[in-house]
Amino acid sequence: MKRVPSNPSSLLRPSVRALHGYTPGEQPKVRGLVKLNTNENPYPPAPAVLRAIRKATDGRLRLYPNPTSQALRGKLASVHGCAPENVFVGNGSDEVLAYLVRAFVEPLAAVPERERSRATVQYPWPAYSLYPVLAGIHGARAHPVALGADFGLPPVAALRRGKQWDFDAALTFVTTPNAPSGRGYTTAELEALCVAQRGAVVLDEAYAEFADEDARALAFRHPNTIVTRTFSKAYSLCAQRVGYCLAHPEVIAALDKLRDSYNVNLLGQVAALATLENPAYYRKNFARIRATREQLRRELSGLGWQVLPSQANFLLARPPGAPAREWLDWLREKRFLVRWFSAPEISAYLRITVGSEREAAALLRAVRRGPRA
Ligand SMILES: Cc1ncc(COP(=O)(O)O)c(C=O)c1O
Numbered sequence: 381m382k383r384v385p386s387n388p389s390s391l392l393r394p395s396v397r398a399l400h401g402y403t404p405g406e407q408p409k410v411r412g413l414v415k416l417n418t419n420e421n422p423y424p425p426a427p428a429v430l431r432a433i434r435k436a437t438d439g440r441l442r443l444y445p446n447p448t449s450q451a452l453r454g455k456l457a458s459v460h461g462c463a464p465e466n467v468f469v470g471n472g473s474d475e476v477l478a479y480l481v482r483a484f485v486e487p488l489a490a491v492p493e494r495e496r497s498r499a500t501v502q503y504p505w506p507a508y509s510l511y512p513v514l515a516g517i518h519g520a521r522a523h524p525v526a527l528g529a530d531f532g533l534p535p536v537a538a539l540r541r542g543k544q545w546d547f548d549a550a551l552t553f554v555t556t557p558n559a560p561s562g563r564g565y566t567t568a569e570l571e572a573l574c575v576a577q578r579g580a581v582v583l584d585e586a587y588a589e590f591a592d593e594d595a596r597a598l599a600f601r602h603p604n605t606i607v608t609r610t611f612s613k614a615y616s617l618c619a620q621r622v623g624y625c626l627a628h629p630e631v632i633a634a635l636d637k638l639r640d641s642y643n644v645n646l647l648g649q650v651a652a653l654a655t656l657e658n659p660a661y662y663r664k665n666f667a668r669i670r671a672t673r674e675q676l677r678r679e680l681s682g683l684g685w686q687v688l689p690s691q692a693n694f695l696l697a698r699p700p701g702a703p704a705r706e707w708l709d710w711l712r713e714k715r716f717l718v719r720w721f722s723a724p725e726i727s728a729y730l731r732i733t734v735g736s737e738r739e740a741a742a743l744l745r746a747v748r749r750g751p752r753a
Contacts, residue, residue: 395516395519399513399516399517400513400516401513402509402510402513403509404418405417405418405717405719406717408717412715413715413716413717414715414716414717414735414739414742414743415717415733415735416716416717416718416732416733416734416735416739416743417717417718417719417731417733418618418719418733419559419587419613419692419693419694419733420612420613420616420618420733421613421614421615421616421618421665421669421693422669422734422735422736422739423616423665423668423669423736424616425615425616425617425651425655426654426655426658426661426662428654428657428658428661429617429651429654429655429658431654432650432651432653432654433647433650433651433654436646436647436650437647440646441646443646444641444642445642445644445645445646445649446646446649447641447642448469448636449469449644449649450464451649451653452469452622452624452644452649452652452653452656453467453468453469453624455653455656455657456469456624456656459656460596460626462600462626463629465629465632465633466599466600466626466627466628466629466632467624467625467626467632468624468625468627468631468632468635468636468639469622469623469624469643469644469649469652470622470623470624470625470639470643470644471621471622471623471640471643471644471645471648472610472612472621472622472623473584473586473608473609473610473612473623473624473625474510474623475621475623475639475643476608476623476624476625476635477510477511477514477553477582477584477608478514478517479635479638479639480551480580480582480606480608480625480635481501481514481515481517481518481520481551482518482638483631483634483635483638484550484551484579484580485498485499485500485501485515485518485520485550485551486498486499486520486550487499487518487519487520488519488520488521489519496521497546497548497549497550497579498548498550499519499520499521499550500520500521500523500546500548500549500550500551500579501514501515501518501520501521501522501523501549501550501551501552501553502523502524502525502545502546502549502551502552502553503522503523503524503525503552503553503554503555504524504525504526504527504533504534504554504555504558505524505525505526505527505723505725506527506531506558506560506561506721506723506725506726507524507553507554507555507558507559508553508555508559508584508586509721509723511553512524520550523546523549525539525542525544525545526725527558527561530563530688531558531561531563531688532563533554533565533569533570533573535569535572536572536573536576539573539576547576547577547578547579548578548579549577549579550579550580551579551580551581551582552573552577552579552580552581552582553582553584554570554573554581554582554583554584555584555586556570556583556584556585556588556595557585557587557588557590557591557690557691557692558692559586559587559692559694560694560696560719560721560726560729560731561688561690561696561726562587562688562689562690562691562692562694562695562696563688563689563690563691564591564592564593564691565595566593567593567594567595567597567598570583570595570598571595571598571601571602574598574602574604574605575602577604578604579604580604580605580606580631581602581604581605581606582605582606582607582608582625583595583598583599583605583606583607583608584608585607585608585609586608586609586610586612586613587613587614587691587692587693587694588609588614589613589614589615589662589666590613590614590666590669590670590673590691590692590693591691591692592691595607596609596626599625599626599627599628600626603628603630603631605627606625606626606627606631607625607626607627608623608624608625609623609624609625609626610622610623610624611623611651611652611655613693614662614665614666614693615652615655615662616665617648617651617652617655620645620647620648620651620652621644621645621648622644622648622649622651622652668737669693669734672734672735672736672737672740673690673693673695673734675737675740676695676732676734676740676743676744677689677690677695679744680695680697680744680747683700683744683747683748684700684701685697685698685699685700685747686698686700693733693734694731694732694733694734695731695732695734696726696729696730696731696732697729697730697731697732698728698729698730699730699747699750700750701750701751701752702750702751702752703728704720704727704728704729704730705720705727706751707730707750707751708720708730709751710750710751711730711746711747714746716742716743716746718730718731718732718733719731719732719733
């Protein structure tokens, strides 16, 4: 009789054994750090949202939540001027992105070589670093294509000339505004891409509320286009894990077939619904964060940092005088957490979340000293 091996990893699928999981930014266990590393919102949810969560925290927690997030879908539909059938809600937008891969992309093993576009997850790079992980989990091909040097989206004609871009890719993710650069894209350039693309296009608008322009209208104009959003960043609800997408009803129906039965927890649904009922509070926060972003950008630039324009709640900035990695460690010693990525296109930069006015001022005071001062 064959014995079960003592090392269970040999039982795993080889593709899972080889997988590199997503690396999240540090969630510190010590207090007193200024946390500018994961693009969280520096301001709390609206008081009415916290009240709604408290009010829902009672004996009803023993019951399953509404399986389709019905009330929240209805409210999102009225906010976005569409039908509830155009809306899908997930456990964070990460979950929605994962379902979209499952819905549109074949695993590589399921298609002949000449049809590998059907197993391709494509994305202009640099982008949200979860995309290659999602492709890997699904056994699909991750296909990054370099953005322009200024993180601009190459026009469709240039993509055709470049030959690397796959217009038949089963699914193309575009982070817009781009992360980690903060670069914004116009609806017109995104639309040109959606029209040219024969597969699905996912516009990941996790940071859209901080931008001058958003492209949600494309989800209603082009049946291959899906727009994803989150309550994490602009709406201060990272902990509750609620995201959603807008798309053609047939796409939404497919996602509903794939999802876990009760994929969005009760308190998440309650919190997101209450959030949408308090838009004035959040509009003020967006304006405040944008103002702090511009001020931080001006002041860092004045100190010799090369700071890219940003349409998001973070800045990508190249520090002067020492490598970014050295600045990262030095700032950590001074109790500031920021993010550094080893990818060669961005390893000279730090990504700094725009915190409160106070946090930005404290960061600037520290930065004036610098690691080699
Ligand atoms: C571009 C982008 N998309 C999606 C997400 C996921 O957000 P969540 O799962 O919290 O909704 C993030 C989080 O950092 C992000 O940066």
